Amino acid sequence: MHGVKRFTPEKRAALRKENEERAASYRSRSAAAMERRAAKVYDAASLEAVAKVVTENPDFATMWNFRREVLGHMFPDADVAARKAACLAEFALTQECLGINPKSYPVWYHREWVLLWGECEWQWPVELKLTAKLLALDDRNFHCWTYRRNVVRVAGVTAEAELAFTTTKIQANFSNYSAWHYRSKLLPAVHASAGAEGAAQLGAVLRNELELVRNAFFTAPEDSSAWFYHRWLIAQLAPGAAAALPPAEFEALVRAELQMVDELLELEPECKWPLAAAAFLGRTLDTHQMGSEETTGAAATRIGELRRVDALRARYYDSAGEATPTMARIGASTPTMAPTGKWYRQKGNFYSTEPTELASELH
Amino acid sequence: MATFWESTYDDGLPTHSTNEQLKTEDACRAVFEEWINPDGSLSRESVSFCRTEHAAYLKAGLGSLAAGYVSLDASRPWLTYWISHSLELLGPSHALRGDEADNVVGFLRRCQVPGTGGFAGGAHPGQIAHLAPTYAAINTLVTIGTPAALAAIDRASLRVFLRRMKRPDGSFSMHDDGECDVRGVYTALAVASLTNLLDDELRRGAAEWIASCQTYEGGIGATPGEEAHGGYTFCGLASMVLLDRVELLRVPPLTRWLVERQMGVHGGFQGRTNKLVDGCYSFWQGGAFPLLEAALTRTAELPSGGIASLFSTDGLLDYLFVCCQQSNGGLRDKPGRGRDYYHTCYCLSGLAVAAAEPEPDPATAGTRPATSPAHWKTALGFVNPVYNVSAPKVEAALEWSRELPLPPLPSSLMRPQPAPTLA
Numbered sequence: 001m002h003g004v005k006r007f008t009p010e011k012r013a014a015l016r017k018e019n020e021e022r023a024a025s026y027r028s029r030s031a032a033a034m035e036r037r038a039a040k041v042y043d044a045a046s047l048e049a050v051a052k053v054v055t056e057n058p059d060f061a062t063m064w065n066f067r068r069e070v071l072g073h074m075f076p077d078a079d080v081a082a083r084k085a086a087c088l089a090e091f092a093l094t095q096e097c098l099g100i101n102p103k104s105y106p107v108w109y110h111r112e113w114v115l116l117w118g119e120c121e122w123q124w125p126v127e128l129k130l131t132a133k134l135l136a137l138d139d140r141n142f143h144c145w146t147y148r149r150n151v152v153r154v155a156g157v158t159a160e161a162e163l164a165f166t167t168t169k170i171q172a173n174f175s176n177y178s179a180w181h182y183r184s185k186l187l188p189a190v191h192a193s194a195g196a197e198g199a200a201q202l203g204a205v206l207r208n209e210l211e212l213v214r215n216a217f218f219t220a221p222e223d224s225s226a227w228f229y230h231r232w233l234i235a236q237l238a239p240g241a242a243a244a245l246p247p248a249e250f251e252a253l254v255r256a257e258l259q260m261v262d263e264l265l266e267l268e269p270e271c272k273w274p275l276a277a278a279a280f281l282g283r284t285l286d287t288h289q290m291g292s293e294e295t296t297g298a299a300a301t302r303i304g305e306l307r308r309v310d311a312l313r314a315r316y317y318d319s320a321g322e323a324t325p326t327m328a329r330i331g332a333s334t335p336t337m338a339p340t341g342k343w344y345r346q347k348g349n350f351y352s353t354e355p356t357e358l359a360s361e362l363h
Numbered sequence: 364m365a366t367f368w369e370s371t372y373d374d375g376l377p378t379h380s381t382n383e384q385l386k387t388e389d390a391c392r393a394v395f396e397e398w399i400n401p402d403g404s405l406s407r408e409s410v411s412f413c414r415t416e417h418a419a420y421l422k423a424g425l426g427s428l429a430a431g432y433v434s435l436d437a438s439r440p441w442l443t444y445w446i447s448h449s450l451e452l453l454g455p456s457h458a459l460r461g462d463e464a465d466n467v468v469g470f471l472r473r474c475q476v477p478g479t480g481g482f483a484g485g486a487h488p489g490q491i492a493h494l495a496p497t498y499a500a501i502n503t504l505v506t507i508g509t510p511a512a513l514a515a516i517d518r519a520s521l522r523v524f525l526r527r528m529k530r531p532d533g534s535f536s537m538h539d540d541g542e543c544d545v546r547g548v549y550t551a552l553a554v555a556s557l558t559n560l561l562d563d564e565l566r567r568g569a570a571e572w573i574a575s576c577q578t579y580e581g582g583i584g585a586t587p588g589e590e591a592h593g594g595y596t597f598c599g600l601a602s603m604v605l606l607d608r609v610e611l612l613r614v615p616p617l618t619r620w621l622v623e624r625q626m627g628v629h630g631g632f633q634g635r636t637n638k639l640v641d642g643c644y645s646f647w648q649g650g651a652f653p654l655l656e657a658a659l660t661r662t663a664e665l666p667s668g669g670i671a672s673l674f675s676t677d678g679l680l681d682y683l684f685v686c687c688q689q690s691n692g693g694l695r696d697k698p699g700r701g702r703d704y705y706h707t708c709y710c711l712s713g714l715a716v717a718a719a720e721p722e723p724d725p726a727t728a729g730t731r732p733a734t735s736p737a738h739w740k741t742a743l744g745f746v747n748p749v750y751n752v753s754a755p756k757v758e759a760a761l762e763w764s765r766e767l768p769l770p771p772l773p774s775s776l777m778r779p780q781p782a783p784t785l786a
Contacts, residue, residue, distance in 0.1 A: 030487070031487075034487060034488075034489045034490075037489055038488070038489050057437065059437055059438070060437040060484075061437060061484070061491060061493055061537075061538055061541060062437065062483070062484075062489070062490045062491045065491055065538075065539065065540055065541075068540060105537070105542050106541070106542070108542075109541065109542040140635070140638065142584075142585065142589055142590060142592065145589070145590075146585070146586065146588075146589055149588065175637050177590065177635065177636040177637045178590055181578070181580075181590040182590075184579060185588055223637065224623075224636055224637050225636060225637045228580055228636055231580075232579050232580075235579070272627070310627055311627075312625060312627050312630065312675045312678050313622060313623075313625070313627075313674075313675070315673075315675075316622050316673055316674070
């Protein structure tokens with residue numbers, strides 16, 4: 001309840017005045033642009049009027065819609081060469097706005113629209129560089145990752161090239177879960193050839209991936225990113241999955257992973273993620289009827305340790321557990337729910353619709 | 364104003380390293396330490412709920428509808444929703460009434476776009492309608508709940524707007540010539556459900572599209588292929604509840620993904636794998652648990668301890684009461700950050716969800732005994748987590764809209780969708 005910065009009254013008054021002036025100036029610019037839209041004035045001055053608003057408030061969707069209306073009217077024919085200068089101006093403006101708010105929905109949307117509208121093939125390399133630059137500043141900006149994926153799609157960048165990009169991102173920061181996630185999308189695309197050959201190829205690559213995550217584990221075992229990715233890797237190699245290994249190979253691999261995790265736990269016995277991974281790997285053996293009394297027992301022990309180390313989730317480990325039969329059935333069943341939202345009545349008193357009894361003004 | 368789906372000038376530190384995580388944990392620990400008893404336990408009884416201060420801070424925010432908050436210029440109905448919903452949860456003596464409520468209703472009426480329907484982000488004529496402020500406006504009007512507030516909703520044009528936002532693949536655009544993601548489906552369905560406009564065309568393909576946004580980890584991303592994120596996971600799951608199609612999701616990994624988002628050290632939630640805690644996810648993640656519970660209860664698969672056995676409601680209450688409350692009113696993302704209306708709303712909403720949970724059965728309570736004092740558990744009214752609106756107000760709105768006929772769709776108002784974008 002503490003730790004709040006306090007300003008002096010003078011400082012506060014000055015801040016308020018500055019805010020008010022800024023707001024007043026913004027309002028008049030915004031009104032000017034709205035008037036031009038209402039009057040359907042589609043010219044360079046309207047573009048300028050919009051720019052003066054969005055550089056203050058990039059999230060004003062109406063302004064970006066107006067901009068697209070203006071551009072459509074100013075360049076009505078199909079001559080994309082004539083649009084190039086206009087597109088360059090749009091790229092400059094949206095880049096400025098992304099500097100103000102790198103997570104603005106309408107700005108990213110507009111930039112994507114321009115890329116298509118101007119058929120800006122010449123811009124593709126710039127876009128890849130720009131997204132790389134923004135991801136260097138914030139490697140978890142999912143707007144930027146999504147935009148990059150869309151550019152990659154139209155520009156026909158290969159999955160191999162993007163995989164190399166994620167490798168550099170992960171090498172720069174093992175914690176970058178967004179990059180790990182992207183890898184899970186890219187790897188199957190890199191090795192998309194059909195049939196047993198494709199599966200075998202993917203299988204070999206995924207086994208290499210296990211080496212990469214192993215480095216992450218031993219560098220920062222408390223960092224959850226690579227551990228989540230690890231689960232995905234194992235699941236892809238399991239019998240019945242996309243890159244299924246022969247059962248005996250899969251069993252050997254899971255046992256080797258288990259041994260690696262056990263070694264890590266000798267160094268870091270109190271660390272949550274390797275404990276969870278050991279439990280998961282043990283349960284995986286059970287699921288595929290590859291477990292022994294020893295591995296099943298070890299997994300149970302790991303869950304017990306997990307329960308102690310990660311006390312917040314103790315009840316989850318007890319009642320739901322990791323891949324226990326009960327939880328596995330849930331996905332297959334078909335719940336039926338009242339369509340109106342009245343379902344909360346199911347909770348009895350706790351979601352009673354009677355007037356709520358509030359504690360009196362306690363403090 | 365950091366929101367997961369609005370302007371995000373300041374959405375968390377742009378870092379994600381273990382160092383930032385440790386710094387945040389230290390900052391929380393320092394705040395907790397102010398409330399530690401000599402025996403080392405947390406003195407929860409001493410931590411009051413600053414009801415009066417929160418109410419005063421929220422009421423002051425109504426004045427900023429007119430000015431200030433330039434960044435919110437295109438999303439003022441959010442402000443009315445964050446404030447009215449928070450005040451409603453604070454109890455009858457703080458809920459918006461009389462002139463204050465009438466002013467908000469009048470303001471939202473001016474945000475409504477005549478003819479083509481929906482609500483714009485401001486009362487400035489000429490602003491386009493957008494699903495996000497439409498959701499915020501309808502939730503505000505339902506929260507106020509007076510006949511005048513409900514009558515302010517123009518269902519005929521709203522239906523036109525919602526149908527125009529529907530896309531061939533089952534998803535929804537946020538506005539004419541606008542982006543599309545899981546927020547679109549959720550806001551459209553929530554609004555349609557409250558106003559009894561949810562027809563087969565709005566339902567068409569929506570559940571399948573959302574299912575395609577679920578990732579291998581189990582959470583839901585903004586669009587197919589994106590990484591799982593707390594805000595979108597809530598929107599996707601709540602949509603599935605509204606559609607009665609939760610079974611299309613893979614529930615066990617979804618459960619695990621949600622369970623893993625609660626942070627061990629301070630009890631708050633993170634929004635994504637390996638991100639820092641943020642008070643707003645107390646609702647986006649915490650509010651998903653009662654939705655999950657509804658699904659699990661129907662199939663008799665719910666663990667015996669209820670959702671309190673899936674996440675630590677006590678841990679979340681510790682984080683909200685101790686780390687997020689400001690003694691001068693309002694709640695915040697995390698220690699060291701300032702309060703704002705967005706975080707105040709979603710911290711309080713998460714608090715309402717966690718406080719409403721029954722104490723876990725001592726037989727299954729595990730190592731963490733029930734700890735929250737009575738004045739924490741009774742601090743707020745009940746929330747309907749599907750809409751994040753006060754439960755009795757949702758009930759009243761559904762009662763109001765139940766008998767209303769489906770308004771006709773004038774074909775002249777159906778403008779075609781623009782060409783699809785890259786995505």
